[in-house]
Amino acid sequence: MAVQRLDNVGIVVDDLDEAVAFFTELGLEVEGRAPIEGLFADQTVGLDGVRSEIAMMRTPDGHGKLELAAYRHPAAHRPEPQDPPPNTLGLHRVMFAVDDLDDTLARLRPHGAELLGEVAEYEGIYRLCYLRGPAGIIVALAEQIG
Structure with a gap:
């Protein structure tokens, strides 16, 4: 079986409203916004007691999506350095x-x-x-x- 599509890219943010405003200004549209918590959330992400809120943003053509997530519990982990340079290992941009x-x-x-x-x-x-x-x-x- 092959991959059907890239569904979305998830990004953890500290201020969901600020991130939604930024990506809305860029031209993305809010597809939906919802609280995420409960056993399924804990099982999916491998954390206990997850309480978060997500906003699904979609590009105007409908093919690209960003899932913005703000964690209330457990608190989001801030990487060091806070604003890593573009050559940092992991998700680049x-x-x-x-x-x-x-x-x-x-x-x-x-x-x-x-x-x-x-x-x-x-x-x-x-x-x-x-x-x-x-x-x-x-x-x-x-x-x-x-």
Whole structure:
């Protein structure tokens, strides 16, 4: 049996409302929001007494989803360093194709987005950048220009 699809990418955040606002400004839509707790949650994630809330965010085309989760119990573990660099082992970043990179950056800055480097051009085909979003998430943006 083969994989059918990538269903979603899960990201733990400390402030769910802030993360939802950030990704909504980016252009994702809230598909649903719900508390998650109980035996099934404990069994699934391997923690005891899970109490969390999730927001499922979907891209406008309906194919990509982010599951944002805020843990109330047990408290979320903060990695060291708090904002790891892009070459840290593990999940690297989440990338989105955008139609106007400059406009997207301008709209995300009031939500705390900070460029990690600068906007770069790749072989006249893409303009790209990495930025740090809520909870230290590295978000990459790509605008096709050629």
